[in-house]
Amino acid sequence: MTYCVGLLVHDGLVMLADSRTNAGVDHVSTFRKLTVWENRGDRMIALAAAGNLAVTQAVVNLLNEGVAGEEDGGEPTTIMQVKSMREAAQLVGRALRQVFALDGEALRQSGAEFAASLLLGGQVKGGAMRLFYIYAAGNYIQATRETSFFQVGETKYGKPILDRLVSFDTTLQDAAKLALISMDSTLRSNLSVGLPLSLLIARRDALEVAHNLSIDEKDSYFRVIHSRWSRALRSAFERLPDVPWD
Amino acid sequence: MTYCVGLLVHDGLVMLADSRTNAGVDHVSTFRKLTVWENRGDRMIALAAAGNLAVTQAVVNLLNEGVAGEEDGGEPTTIMQVKSMREAAQLVGRALRQVFALDGEALRQSGAEFAASLLLGGQVKGGAMRLFYIYAAGNYIQATRETSFFQVGETKYGKPILDRLVSFDTTLQDAAKLALISMDSTLRSNLSVGLPLSLLIARRDALEVAHNLSIDEKDSYFRVIHSRWSRALRSAFERLPDVPWD
Numbered sequence: 001m002t003y004c005v006g007l008l009v010h011d012g013l014v015m016l017a018d019s020r021t022n023a024g025v026d027h028v029s030t031f032r033k034l035t036v037w038e039n040r041g042d043r044m045i046a047l048a049a050a051g052n053l054a055v056t057q058a059v060v061n062l063l064n065e066g067v068a069g070e071e072d073g074g075e076p077t078t079i080m081q082v083k084s085m086r087e088a089a090q091l092v093g094r095a096l097r098q099v100f101a102l103d104g105e106a107l108r109q110s111g112a113e114f115a116a117s118l119l120l121g122g123q124v125k126g127g128a129m130r131l132f133y134i135y136a137a138g139n140y141i142q143a144t145r146e147t148s149f150f151q152v153g154e155t156k157y158g159k160p161i162l163d164r165l166v167s168f169d170t171t172l173q174d175a176a177k178l179a180l181i182s183m184d185s186t187l188r189s190n191l192s193v194g195l196p197l198s199l200l201i202a203r204r205d206a207l208e209v210a211h212n213l214s215i216d217e218k219d220s221y222f223r224v225i226h227s228r229w230s231r232a233l234r235s236a237f238e239r240l241p242d243v244p245w246d
Numbered sequence: 247m248t249y250c251v252g253l254l255v256h257d258g259l260v261m262l263a264d265s266r267t268n269a270g271v272d273h274v275s276t277f278r279k280l281t282v283w284e285n286r287g288d289r290m291i292a293l294a295a296a297g298n299l300a301v302t303q304a305v306v307n308l309l310n311e312g313v314a315g316e317e318d319g320g321e322p323t324t325i326m327q328v329k330s331m332r333e334a335a336q337l338v339g340r341a342l343r344q345v346f347a348l349d350g351e352a353l354r355q356s357g358a359e360f361a362a363s364l365l366l367g368g369q370v371k372g373g374a375m376r377l378f379y380i381y382a383a384g385n386y387i388q389a390t391r392e393t394s395f396f397q398v399g400e401t402k403y404g405k406p407i408l409d410r411l412v413s414f415d416t417t418l419q420d421a422a423k424l425a426l427i428s429m430d431s432t433l434r435s436n437l438s439v440g441l442p443l444s445l446l447i448a449r450r451d452a453l454e455v456a457h458n459l460s461i462d463e464k465d466s467y468f469r470v471i472h473s474r475w476s477r478a479l480r481s482a483f484e485r486l487p488d489v490p491w492d
Contacts, residue, residue, distance in 0.1 A: 156402030160431040164476050165483060176489045185406035201491070211491045221490050228486055230410050236478035237411060243422045244467050245447070245457045 001192035002153035004048035006119040008131035008143040011172040012203040016179040017048045020194030034198035040208040045122035050153035051115035062095040085130035093138030117152035157189040158182030247438035248399035250294035252365040254377035254389040257418040258449040262425040263294045266440030280444035286454040291368035296399035297361035308341040331376035339384030363398035403435040404428030
């Protein structure tokens with residue numbers, strides 16, 4: 001399983017992914033699920049992936065090597081060449097469809113699913129910062145002021161805190177903190193989501209990565225979040241009034 | 247969808263169920279999903295049900311009218327006649343199997359699932375208080391000191407708070423409060439879980455219901471939980487240290 005979350009707020013973008021993959025509980029590995037492309041001053045693009053690892057790795061490879069055009073079969077385009085985030089989302093969609101054309105039928109025959117849910121965030125010079133949710137079919141939706149975060153993978157455990165506290169006006173600091181709390185709840189409740197975490201923070205219009213961190217069990221800040229959030233919840237709980245029926 | 251949670255703690259039992267059923271978003275109704283049987287001083291038994299409503303209602307009807315024995319086909323036994331909670335769980339399992347024998351094949355042919363997940367809690371004179379999770383196949387597991395709560399239906403949104411704060415030593419008051427907070431998170435994140443709620447509280451060895459409440463949007467205590475918990479989370483969040491990377 002996987003948990004990835006992306007938040008696009010007024011000040012910028014936060015993307016967070018775990019790194020555990022499993023094919024059964026006795027087949028567990030660690031793979032980075034957040035890929036970052038950066039050319040300072042020109043573009044900063046990040047892709048977080050949930051689903052079939054073979055599918056999502058193939059998509060990343062295509063984005064690096066170039067995806068052939070849909071009609072003309074002309075020069076392949078790489079993610080470093082797209083002229084806007086919308087073009088980047090279309091390129092990811094096209095890559096997904098090419099992987100599906102190649103592997104979809106064989107996957108179906110072996111009883112496996114062509115599963116992929118991708119979060120694509122970033123900014124290309126001359127355009128706005130964007131965050132997209134890209135479906136396995138290659139189509140996509142984009143985050144708005146009203147819906148400023150997307151999740152893929154094991155989304156439910158970590159959703160209530162985001163539903164309550166995230167808005168477009170959340171600061172970048174708070175967005176990163178909320179992403180980590182949401183991840184902490186997911187880690188506790190689903191063993192197939194695991195450390196280390198990949199955390200990306202980018203300021204709007206900076207056209208560069210502000211932070212691209214790997215967070216493991218030794219990371220002192222995540223340890224603080226992990227222990228203090230539990231304590232904070234407990235004390236918040238203790239301050240609620242008792243049920244009045246006794 | 248449905249969300250039901252049962253907690254068996256040192257001091258007693260809490261069971262909480264929502265009441266929304268839906269067959270598509272344009273076919274939404276309200277049904278009580280928590281059934282309570284009580285004969286003061288002799289027994290107190292409660293059943294919370296998720297799954298196919300026709301299946302779970304049929305089970306409740308059988309428990310009221312009597313379930314024929316598996317082998318001898320002798321006198322049917324009702325839930326008011328069982329001599330222990332384990333016998334009650336077996337009776338529910340037998341009822342499920344009889345409903346499956348009657349309707350299972352027709353359900354399959356119409357593409358519907360024989361879905362039922364039941365929480366059975368209570369106490370019968372001479373025995374201990376118990377909480378069971380009963381599967382659609384009619385088999386079951388029981389809560390222990392280490393695992394003192396079960397959930398059925400839309401379980402994930404409301405699980406992190408229980409994972410963090412519930413233990414066997416949680417007071418009955420706190421167990422009820424935690425069940426309501428867990429439900430509040432679920433209500434916010436899944437539209438197909440809805441008010442009114444059915445809440446049952448029973449003290450260990452009392453052999454009677456302490457509280458059997460219906461909680462709707464006008465219930466002042468639930469409104470307090472709903473609004474104060476969000477505020478408490480926000481202030482707990484604000485007291486966490488900021489990310490140190492800036």
